[in-house]
Amino acid sequence: MALDCYLCLDIGGSKYIVGLIDRAGNVLAEKRGVWPVLSERCVLEQTLTAARALIAETGKTPLACGITIPGLADPQNGMWVEASFSGIRNFPICQEVEKALGIPTFCDNDGQAYALAEMLFGACRDVKDFLYVNVSNGIGGSVVMGGKLQYGASGNAGEIGHSVVVENGRRCKCGLNGCLEMHAAGPGIARNYAEMGGETPADAKEIARRAREGEKIAQDVWQLEGELLAKNIAVAINVLNPAKVVLGGGVSLAFDLFGPPLKQAIHERIYRAANPDLEVLPTPLGYLAGLYGAAAIAVSRTEHLFS
Secondary structure, three states: OOOOEEEEEEEOOOEEEEEEEEOOOOEEEEEEEEOOOOOHHHHHHHHHHHHHHHHHHHOOOOOOEEEEEOOEEEOOOOEEEEOOOOOOEEEOHHHHHHHHHOOOEEEEEHHHHHHHHHHHHOOOOOOOOEEEEEEOOOEEEEEEEOOEEEOOOOOOOOOHHHOEOOOOOOEOOOOOEOEHHHHHOHHHHHHHHHHOOOOOOOOHHHHHHHHHOOOHHHHHHHHHHHHHHHHHHHHHHHHHOOOEEEEEOHHHHHHHHHHHHHHHHHHHHOOHHHOOOOEEEEOOOHHHHHHHHHHHHHHHHHOOOOO
16 A cells, blocks of 8 residues: 555544545545533544544554644644633543554644644745634644744744633633633634624534525624734734734635735734734634645654754
8 A cells, every 4th residue: 555645633622534645636536524521531542533534444554643733732742631611631642543444643633733734735835934824623834934833932932812802801711811712713703793793503504505695794793703813823923023824714704804904903903013914814724624624734753844
């Protein structure tokens, strides 16, 4: 069996994608699922079952496995440290997957992984300084300077979702009130819609559909989304001076709705003379950005890239 691809486990807060991707970035096969419950046992059972099925169906033997972690990760020790929305703590996920499948396995925080994916397969193959912001069930990010991921003193650089944007706002599990994550991630968007007078409950995807069909309240929700995101992103731009800001995650699929107010609000908040050529754009990798992120983890670790 040919050793010409990578096993990719994209672990989300509510769902997962398992796939095989080759070095050129071609998705050879994939399987998707929803967690019945987010626990260590469930994560292993669901992803390993899907992985074994893909390997059997394709006849491929992956070179290595990459895993995206939705929360704090310790990539050096292969640990899922924690996620604010689950009870998982200090889970040696790489060790467990490697033991089960017999291939080298690596992990990283999803925001860091997505940035690697942009460097290898996406919008940032031509730049060395950029900010990646992931907006999904939560909000995270990553910083690349000089072509290298920046991890910070404790390995958690890029946690842009846990800076306050609404004084005395919604209580976050991190312990703060008014975090960007609580007001602009998927669940926060749904709450905004309800609080602004939306007639029936809806998730972010449905609110986007309604906005595109002309519903005023839904359109106002996305206007607010762009303005909220801009508060934290603009500060990061002024500090880091990136060439690009890339938005990813499921919510980024509504960039056509919140992108214009986001760009306008950023323009009003940054030192424009210092950032004359800044680009703000959605990831070209779309819904599969997480899968490409997992592939990028495996590729970068096995080929010793960006170190």
